[in-house]
Amino acid sequence: MPYEVEQKFRVADSAAIARRLRELGAQEAGAIEQLDHYFNHPSRDFAHTDEALRLRQVGQSNFITYKGPKLDATTKTRRELELPLSPGSDALAQYAELLTALGFRPVAQVHKTRRRYHLAWQGREIEIALDNVSGLGDFIELELSADEDGLELAKPAIASLAATLGLTQSERRSYLELLFAKAHV
C-alpha cells in the first residue's frame, strides 16, 4: 500500500500563496468541489485510533477512502487507500446505506473547494492543494506519494518547499478534527 507524506498549513492570504506558487512554476490543475462524508467504526473510535473512513463526492464521481493512523509526529504520513465507486448521488446514498448496515456511523461532512497544483521540486513532483473549507477558512496541503523505502527522502523535500513559501503555521489535525474542535469550544 502506498503512503502519503503530507503537511498542511493554515493560510492567511491565499491569493498571495497562489501568486508565489505560479512564480515557482507550479502548474494549476483546476478547482474542484469535494464533499466528504465521514463515518466512525462500529467498534473502535477513529478519533482515538487516528484512522478515518469517508465517502467522497467530487462532482458525479464517488470514492471510498481509508486512512490509517499517522506514523510520524511532524508530517501526516499515513497509510491511505482510495478506491473508486459507482458515480452519482443515488449510488453514494446506497454505499452509505451499506456502511450503516455494517454498523458504521455517519459523523460529519466536510465541504471544500480545492485548487490543485503540480510542482517539480528538487527532482520530485509535489501535489499541492489550496483549500477553502466551509466553516474553517483557507489551508494549503503539500503532498508526496512514496513507498515505504522512499518515506525518509520525501520529508525534507516537503519541508524545504514549506520554508520557501513562508509557511509556518503547521496544522496536523484533519479538517474533520478541526470541525469537531470548533464545535466543542
Add this chain to the structure above:
Amino acid sequence: MPYEVEQKFRVADSAAIARRLRELGAQEAGAIEQLDHYFNHPSRDFAHTDEALRLRQVGQSNFITYKGPKLDATTKTRRELELPLSPGSDALAQYAELLTALGFRPVAQVHKTRRRYHLAWQGREIEIALDNVSGLGDFIELELSADEDGLELAKPAIASLAATLGLTQSERRSYLELLFAKAHV
C-alpha cells in the same frame, strides 16, 4: 431497501430439473462463474447474527453485497444490498485490502457455476438459479424481489413453483454455512 424472497433446494438430478424448467417455459439466461469472498465483521460474529458480507467476482465484474438476518423461518427472506465496484482482479484485491484494514476478516470462498432462468409464474417473474457449487454439489434457488408490502404475496408463488418442480429437500443454510458444516463434521 428491497427484500429478496428466496428458497433453496438440494437437487439430485440437475439435468432433469433443467428439462422440467424448459417445459414450463423458463427462459435460460446463460451460465456464469461466481467467486464469492466472504468476510466476518470486526466486532460481531456474522455466523451468530445471521448476516453476510462478501465481495463477488463474476468474470471481470465486481460487487459488494451485504445480507441482513433472515426474517422468516421457511424462506430466506432478508434485506440485501448489492452494489457494483470497479472491475478487475487488481481492483478486487484492493477492496479486500480496505475491508481488512477496517478489521473485516476473510473467512471463506464459495465458487460456483450458475445457470440462470427467468420464469413467468402466476403473474410474477421468478428468478431461478441452478447452481453447481465446488465441494457441495447441485442446488436450485427460486427468488422473487419484493418491497415490504409485497413480501406476503411472494411466498405462496415460490412455494407453488417448488411443488410443481417436485422440490422437497429445502435448504435454509447458505453455501457458506454448508461449507463450514462440512469442514466441521
